[in-house]
Amino acid sequence: MTIQQIQSFAHGEWIQPDDSARSVYSAITGDKIGVAGNASLDVGSMLNYAKQKGSPALRAMTFHDRARMLKALAQYLNERKQELYEISYATGATLSDHQIDIDGGIGTVFVFASKGRREMPDHNIFLDGNIEQLGRTGAFMGQHVCTSLQGVAVHINAFNFPVWGMLEKLAPTLLAGVPAIVKPATATCYVTELCVRMMLESGLLPEGALQLVSGGLGNMLDLLDCQDVVGFTGSANTALKLRSNPNIMENSVRFVAEQDSLNASVLGPDAVAGTPEFDLFIKEVHREMTAKAGQKCTAIRRIFAPAAQTEAVIEALRLRMSKTVIGNPRSDGVNMGALVSNDQKADLLEKVALFRSEADCVHGDGDFDVLDANEAKGAFVPQMLFHCANPDAANRLHDTEAFGPVSTVMEYRNLDHAVELVNRGGGSLVTSLITHSGDVARQVVLGAAAYNGRIYINNRDSMKEATGHGSPLPHMVHGGPGRAGGGEELGGIRGVMHYMQRTAVQGSPDILSAIGNKWVPNAAENDNKTHPFTRTFHALAIGDTLHTTSRKITLEDIETFAHFTGDTFYAHMDEEAAKANPFFPGRVAHGYLLLSFAAGLFVQPDPGPVLANTGLDNLRFMKPLVPNDSLKVRLTVKHKTPRNDEYGEVRWHVTLTNQNEEMVAEYELLTMVSY
Numbered sequence: 001m002t003i004q005q006i007q008s009f010a011h012g013e014w015i016q017p018d019d020s021a022r023s024v025y026s027a028i029t030g031d032k033i034g035v036a037g038n039a040s041l042d043v044g045s046m047l048n049y050a051k052q053k054g055s056p057a058l059r060a061m062t063f064h065d066r067a068r069m070l071k072a073l074a075q076y077l078n079e080r081k082q083e084l085y086e087i088s089y090a091t092g093a094t095l096s097d098h099q100i101d102i103d104g105g106i107g108t109v110f111v112f113a114s115k116g117r118r119e120m121p122d123h124n125i126f127l128d129g130n131i132e133q134l135g136r137t138g139a140f141m142g143q144h145v146c147t148s149l150q151g152v153a154v155h156i157n158a159f160n161f162p163v164w165g166m167l168e169k170l171a172p173t174l175l176a177g178v179p180a181i182v183k184p185a186t187a188t189c190y191v192t193e194l195c196v197r198m199m200l201e202s203g204l205l206p207e208g209a210l211q212l213v214s215g216g217l218g219n220m221l222d223l224l225d226c227q228d229v230v231g232f233t234g235s236a237n238t239a240l241k242l243r244s245n246p247n248i249m250e251n252s253v254r255f256v257a258e259q260d261s262l263n264a265s266v267l268g269p270d271a272v273a274g275t276p277e278f279d280l281f282i283k284e285v286h287r288e289m290t291a292k293a294g295q296k297c298t299a300i301r302r303i304f305a306p307a308a309q310t311e312a313v314i315e316a317l318r319l320r321m322s323k324t325v326i327g328n329p330r331s332d333g334v335n336m337g338a339l340v341s342n343d344q345k346a347d348l349l350e351k352v353a354l355f356r357s358e359a360d361c362v363h364g365d366g367d368f369d370v371l372d373a374n375e376a377k378g379a380f381v382p383q384m385l386f387h388c389a390n391p392d393a394a395n396r397l398h399d400t401e402a403f404g405p406v407s408t409v410m411e412y413r414n415l416d417h418a419v420e421l422v423n424r425g426g427g428s429l430v431t432s433l434i435t436h437s438g439d440v441a442r443q444v445v446l447g448a449a450a451y452n453g454r455i456y457i458n459n460r461d462s463m464k465e466a467t468g469h470g471s472p473l474p475h476m477v478h479g480g481p482g483r484a485g486g487g488e489e490l491g492g493i494r495g496v497m498h499y500m501q502r503t504a505v506q507g508s509p510d511i512l513s514a515i516g517n518k519w520v521p522n523a524a525e526n527d528n529k530t531h532p533f534t535r536t537f538h539a540l541a542i543g544d545t546l547h548t549t550s551r552k553i554t555l556e557d558i559e560t561f562a563h564f565t566g567d568t569f570y571a572h573m574d575e576e577a578a579k580a581n582p583f584f585p586g587r588v589a590h591g592y593l594l595l596s597f598a599a600g601l602f603v604q605p606d607p608g609p610v611l612a613n614t615g616l617d618n619l620r621f622m623k624p625l626v627p628n629d630s631l632k633v634r635l636t637v638k639h640k641t642p643r644n645d646e647y648g649e650v651r652w653h654v655t656l657t658n659q660n661e662e663m664v665a666e667y668e669l670l671t672m673v674s675y
Contacts, residue, residue, distance in 0.1 A: 003032060003033065003034055003035060004024075004033060004034035004035075004190055005017055005034070005035060006024065006034045006035065006036035006189055006190050006193050006214045007193060007212075007214060008038060008041060008211075008212055008213050008214045008215065009196060009197075009200065009210075009211050009212040010041055010042065010043075010045070010046045010049075010211055010212075010213070011042070011045045011046055011048075011049040011211070012049065012053075012207065012208070015038055015041065016038070017035050017036055017037050017038050017214070017215065018037070018038045018039060018040060020037055020038065020039035020215075021035035021036055021037040021038065021215065022035065022036060022037050022186050022215065023035055024036055024186060024187060024189070024190060025187075025341055025342065026090045026378075027090060027091055027092030027337070027338040027339060027340050027341055027378060027379045028089070028090065028092060028328055028329070028337075028338055028373055028378045028379075029373070029374070029377055029378060030342055030374075030377040030378055030379070031377075033090060033190070034190050036186050036189050036190070036214040036215045037186065037214065037215025037216055038214075038215055039215075039216070039218070041213065041215070041218060043213075043217065043218045043219065043220040043223065044223055046181055046211050046213075046220070047152055047181075047220065047223055047224075047228075049208050049211070050152040050179040050180075050181060050208050050209075050211060051150070051151060051152055051179075051227075052208070053179075053206075053207045053208025054152070054179030054206060054207065054208025054209040054210075055148075055150055055151070055152070055177075055178065055179055055208070057206035057207065057208065057209065058148070058174065058177040058178065058179060058206055058209055059124060059148045059150070059177045060124075061124070061177065061206075062121070062122050062123050062124050063116050063120035063121060063122065063123070063124065063126065063175065063177075064116065064117055064120070064121075064122040064642065066116060066174055066175050066177060067112070067113045067114075067115075067116025067117045067120070067175060068113070068117070069174070069204055069205070070109050070110075070112055070113035070116065070171055070174060070175060071109075071110065071113035071114075072202075072204050073109060073199060073202060073204050073205070074106050074107075074109035074110045074113060076198065076199070076202040076204065077105075077106050077109070077195070077198055077199070078106050080198055081102050081103065081106065083194065083198075084098070084102045084163060084191065084194060084195060085098045085102065087190060087191055087194055088101065088102065088162070088163075088191050089329050089330055090190075091159075091162070091187075091188050091191065091340055092293060092329065092337040092338030092339060092340055092378075092379060093292060093329055093337055094329040094334060094335060094336065094337045095329070096291070096335070097291060097292045097293075097329070097337065100161075100164070100291060100292065100471075101161045101162065101163045101164045101292075102163045102164070104161075104164045104471075105161070105163040105164035105165075105166065105167035105168065106163075106167065107474075108164065108167055108168045108171055108474045108490075109167050109170075109171045111171075111473075111474040111475065112171035112172055112175050112474060112495075112496075113171075113175075115474075115475075115492055115493060116175045116496075117643075119492070119493050120175075120493065120496075121517065121518075121639070121641065122640075122641060122642050123517050124147070124148065124177065125145050125146070125147055125515060125516060125517070126145065126146040126147075126493075126496075126500065127143060127144070127145055127146075127516045127518060128144040128145065128146050128497075128502055129143075129144050131143050131512065131520055131521075134506065138509065138521065138522040139508060139509070139522065140506065140507070140508065141506070141507070141508070141509055141512055141520065141522075142504055142505065142506045143504075143505050143506075143512050143515075143516060143520075144502055144503070144504055144505070145502075145503055145505050145515065145516065146497060146500040146501065146502050146503070147500060147501055147503065148176055148177030148178055148499070148500055148501075149176070149178050149227045149228070149229065149499055149500060149501055150227045151178070151224070151225060151226075151227030151228035151229070152178065152179050152180065152181055152224075152227075152228050152229075153169070153173045153178050153179070153180045153181070153228070153229045153230075153231060153499055154180075154181050154183065154217070154220060154221070154224070154228065154229070154230050154231070155169045155170065155173070155180055155181070155182045155183065155231045156183045156217070156230065156231070156232045156233070156234065156242070157169070157182065157183065157184045157185060157192070157233050157234075158185055158233040158234045158297070159184075159185035159186075159187040159188045159295075159340050159341075159344075160188075160292055160295040160296060160297070160340065161292075162184055162185075162188040162189070162191035162192045162195070163191060163192065163195050165184070165233055166182050166184065166192055166195065166196075167195075168472075168474065168478070168489065168490060169182075169231045169489065170182065170210070171474070172489075172490070172495040172496040172498065172499065173229075173231075173499050174205075174209065175496050176496045176497075176498075176499035176500050177499075177500075178229070178499040179208055179209045179210065179211075180209070180210055180211070181211045181212075181213060181220070182196065182210065182211070182212050182213070183212075183213040183217050184212075184214070185234070186214070186215060187340050187341050187343075187344070188340060189214045189215075192212070192214075193212060193214055196210065196212045221242065221245045221247060221248060222245065222247045223247070224247060224248065224251065224253045225251050225253065226251050226252055226253065228253055228254070229253070229254040229255075229256065229498060229499055230242065230248065230253060230254065230255045230256070231256045231489070231498070232255065232256065232257045232258070232259070232485075233257075233258045233259070233297070234259060235259060235260055236259045236260040236483060236485075238259075239257045239259045239485060242255070243255055243257070254498065255487075256479075256487040256488070256489060256498050257485030257486065257487045258297060258429070258478065258479055258480075258484065258485050258487055258489055259483070259484060259485040260401045260483055260484070261297055261298070261301075261401065261425070261427075261428045261429040261430075261480060261483065261484045262301050262302060262398060262399070262400075262401055262424075262425035262426070262428055262483065263298055263299060263300055263301055263302070263425070263428050263429055263430050263431060263432075263469075264300065264301070264302040264303070264304055264421070264422045264425060264428065264431045264432075265281070265284065265285055265288075265300045265302075265303055265304070265431070265432040265433075265434070265469060266304045266412075266418050266422065266431065266432070266433045266434070266435075266444065267281045267303075267304065267305040267306065267309060267313065267434055268433060268434055268435025268436070268437060268440045268441075269306050269414075269415065269435075269437075269440065270435055270436055270437045270440060271309075271434050271435055271436070271459075272308075272309060273309060273312040273316075275436075275460075276459070276460040276463070277434050277435060277436055277459050277460060278309070278312075278316075278434075280434055280458060280459070280460070280463050281313070281434040282313070282316040282317060282320060283320075284300070284432065284434065284458070284468065284469050285300050285303055285317060285407065286317060286320040286321065286324075287468065287469075287470070288300040288407075288468075288469055288470045289321070289383050289385075289405045289406075289407050290324060290335060290336045290383065290405065291470065293336055293337055293338060293339050293381070293404060293405050294383075294403070294404040294405035294406060294407075295339060295340060295344075295403055295404060296470050297429055298429050298430050298469065298470040298471070298472060299407075299470055300407055300432070300469060300470070301401060301402070301406070301407055301408070302397065302398070302407070302408055302410060302421070302422075302425065303317075303407055303408060303409045303410065304391075304410055304411075304412050304418050304421055304422065305409060305410075305411055305412070306411065306412060307411040307412070307413060310387075310409060310411040313409055314362055314385070314387055314409055317363070317385055317409070318362065318363045318385065321363050321364070321383045321385065322363075324336050324383055325371055326368065326369065326370055326371065326380060326382065326383075327369075327370045327371025327372050327373050327380070328371060328372040328373040330372075331371050331372040333371070334371055334372075336383070336405065337380075338373070338378045338379040338380045338381075339379040339380070339381060339404055340379065341379050342378075342379045344379060344403070344404070345379040345380075345381060345404075347403070348381060348402055348403060348404040348406065349381070351400055351401070351402035351403075351406075352384060352402050352406060354396045354400055355386055355396060355397060355400075355402065355406075355408065357396070358388055358393070358394040358395070358396055358397050359386035359387055359388035359394070359397060359408050360386060360387050360388075360389075361384060361385070361386050362385050362386065362387045362409075363382075363383065363384065363385040364381075364382040364383050364384035364385060364405075365384070368380075368382035381404055381405065382405070383405040383406075384404075384405065384406045384407075385406075385407060385408075385409065386406070386407070386408040386409070387408065387409045387410075388408050388409070388410045389411070391410035391411070391412075391421055391424075392421075394410075397410070398421075398424040398425055398426075399425075399426065399483075415440060415443050415444065415447075416443075416447070418444070419443070419444060419447035419448050420447075422444075422447075422448045422451065422452075423447070423448060423451045425451065425483065426451075426482045426483040427451055427452075427480050427481040427482020427483040427484045427486075428451060428452050428453070428480050428483070428484055429452070429453050429454065429472075429478070429479065429480040429484045430452060430453065430454040430455070430456055430469060430470070430472075430480070431444075431448055431451075431452045431454075431455055431456070432455075432456040432457070432458065432469040433455065433456070433457045433458075434457075434458055434459065435457065435459060436459040436460060436461075441457050444457075450481070451480075451481060451482065452480055452481075453477055453478065453479045453480030453481065453484060453488070454472070454476060454477065454478070454480070456468075456469050472489075472490060473490070474490050474492065474495070475490075475491075475492050476490065476491060476492075477489075477490060477491035477494065478490040478491070508523075509521065509522040509523035510523045510524055513542065513543065517542060517639070518542065518638060518639045519542050519543050519636055519637065519638045519639070519653060521653065523543060524543060525543055525544075525545035525636060526541055526543045526544045526545060527545060527547070528544050528545075531546065531604045532544050532546050532635065532637065533602075533603065533604035533608055533609070533610045534604060534606075534608050534609070535609060536609045536673065536674060536675055537609065537640065537642075537647065537648045537650065537673040537674060537675050538675055540637050540640065540650060540673065541637065542637055542638070542639070542640065543636065543637060544636065544637040545634060545635065545636040545637075546602055546633075546634070546635040546636075547632070547633075547634050548601040548602050548632050548633040548634075548635070549601065549632065550630040550631065550632040550659065551597055551600075551601060551630065551631050551632070552628060552629070552630050552631075553589050553593075553594075553597070553625050553626075553627060553628070553629055553630070553631060554627055554628065555587070555627040555628075557589070557593065557597075558572055558587065558588075558589050558590065558593065558627065559572075559573070561589075561590055561593045561596075562590070565590075565592075567590060567592075569590075571583075571584050571587065571588055572587060572588065572589070572590055573587065574587070575587050583624070584624055585624070585626060586626060587626065587627065588624035588625060588626055589624070589625040589626070589627075589629075591621045591665065594621075594625060594631060594656055594664065594665055595616075595619075595665070595667075597631055598631065598633045598654065598656055598665075601631070601632065601633045602633050602635045602654075609673050609674045610671050610672075610673055611647055611671075611672045611673065611674055612671065612672045613669065613670070613671050614649070614670045614671065614672055615670045616654075616667045616668060616669050616670065617651075617667065617668040617670065618666070618667055618668050619665070619666075619667040620665065620666050620667070621664070621665045622663045622664060622665060622666065623658065623662055623663065623664050624664075625658060625664055629658050629659060630658060630659040631656060631657075631658065631664065632656070632657055633654060633655070633656055633657075634654070634655045634657070635652050635653075635654055635669075636652060636653045636654075637650060637651075637652060637653075638651045638652060638653040638668060639651040643672065646674060646675065647672045647673060647674045647675060648672070648673060648675065649670060649671070649672055649673075650670075650671050650672075650673045651668055651669070651670055652668065652669040652670075652671065653666075653668060654666065654667050654668065654669050
């Protein structure tokens with residue numbers, strides 16, 4: 001058998017392993033399949049290469065440039081994922097496991113590419129929150145901005161997801177404009193190495209944007225500074241060791257951790273045997289024990305059921321587990337493969353031995369069948385289900401994670417007791433709750449949310465669309481407090497912020513407009529003589545403003561609008577009743593009448609670059625208009641965002657004032673404008 005030389009990619013070149021390299025073994029046969037590691041790797045040069053080459057190149061790109069790069073990268077990997085499937089079988093994973101890892105990773109990159117285009121600007125400063133007026137007249141204001149860190153992200157990943165684990169960190173990092181050095185777990189680094197080769201061969205990444213360490217990091221953590229970030233996934237013990245690095249503490253190097261988690265699933269008291277919720281609960285628990293052979297950071301380790309349902313839960317789970325086929329993941333019919341290595345198998349069995357003093361094994365004790373593989377040589381284990389009759393007295397079940405297809409059923413007396421047991425985990429990535437009761441859901445969230453990064457609630461109404469207890473999604477936070485590491489990965493644009501610096505910038509409206517490329521109220525206006533609706537997207541400039549003529553609002557206008565629309569609310573139709581209202585001096589114009597008249601004042605009716613009005617945001621009515629008051633409009637280009645090859649979105653700041661220059665209403669109008 002050919003032994004693969006698993007390489008690193010450092011300062012622009014592929015580097016072979018040396019005599020210090022560690023052996024890598026097949027999870028199926030136990031045979032040596034590769035070696036990885038190079039003790040002489042120049043990690044200082046790697047950091048310099050990333051900071052001198054990758055960082056400037058990425059920061060010169062806009063968020064939209066980076067998002068387009070990510071989309072192209074995801075498409076490139078998607079066309080080649082079969083190669084990744086093939087090499088991943090040696091990790092013990094089945095085809096469905098590959099799809100979780102490889103398709104899930106590629107899908108995550110697609111999501112960040114989409115969010116980058118839709119939620120971030122087409123330049124390289126991200127505005128966080130609203131403008132704060134810091135003076136009486138609005139001449140001095142503040143704005144929080146986020147800019148790319150000027151260092152490197154060091155990603156230390158776990159063995160269980162060699163593709164997704166890398167890509168879910170890499171996508172927000174690159175979108176933030178920060179280069180990455182990826183260090184996968186050695187046991188499965190050959191899969192990561194192939195994926196990195198693909199990305200580098202695509203030619204889509206700037207030089208220095210991505211490097212790979214197959215093996216140990218050496219003293220890299222000793223060389224980091226305040227512009228760098230460490231993203232870690234793995235055991236709590238390893239996380240503690242890395243966090244405690246004196247250089248990381250001294251320089252306040254950001255450390256984002258996702259570590260051990262005693263995740264739980266709670267069967268609601270309403271979800272009795274025979275209900276759709278009970279069947280769903282059994283299906284979810286079994287899937288989490290089987291997928292990746294239970295080697296998921298989000299897998300269900302503790303199963304909480306009402307005392308009256310415990311026996312039914314155990315029997316239903318035993319029935320499903322008896323139908324699980326364990327064996328060579330390449331063989332038809334196999335739905336659970338092996339653990340990643342025999343070392344991992346030994347560790348799991350050591351942890352399971354601790355459980356036996358607190359729980360009884362009700363399934364998976366003794367011999368088991370393995371299809372098309374040698375059980376003694378491969379890292380195969382059965383699904384093991386335990387039952388703990390006294391969870392209050394247990395300790396190891398609440399503080400020890402057996403990383404494999406192992407879970408324990410425990411009974412609770414009431415919902416408060418269930419919440420108490422969930423929280424015994426000391427902080428988890430996820431707790432799931434299966435219930436059809438809103439009251440039950442609210443009580444569990446109130447009691448357990450502080451101990452969880454995510455609470456997944458499912459029932460008959462959502463089960464067809466729900467993604468599953470164990471599926472972290474790029475849109476939502478992935479992380480958890482306490483034992484789970486205290487970090488927050490993913491979470492949409494929140495995940496990008498881990499690699500950016502939030503800074504308070506203070507200055508005049510003109511200065512803040514220039515920095516953020518977004519017009520700020522009280523900033524200078526451009527009074528172009530041509531109507532803005534006659535100008536193309538690229539011809540419009542931030543601050544271009546139209547001031548309209550005035551229109552008088554008559555009582556006849558108000559009554560006609562009321563009868564035409566059916567909105568005959570008393571404030572518009574009954575003088576005495578309106579006067580009795582503390583908000584109105586008498587009969588007033590409808591707010592939506594004012595918006596309609598405003599459009600009539602600023603719209604240019606002829607065909608032109610403006611393609612569609614797609615909505616309005618942040619509408620506020622400040623002062624009512626009474627009959628014979630006048631209305632005029634100021635329309636200013638606030639922000640521009642390209643959407644595709646044909647048109648972009650123009651966000652207009654719109655203010656409505658009366659004859660005394662008093663603000664009547666304010667909103668943001670959205671239009672699509674052709675190039």
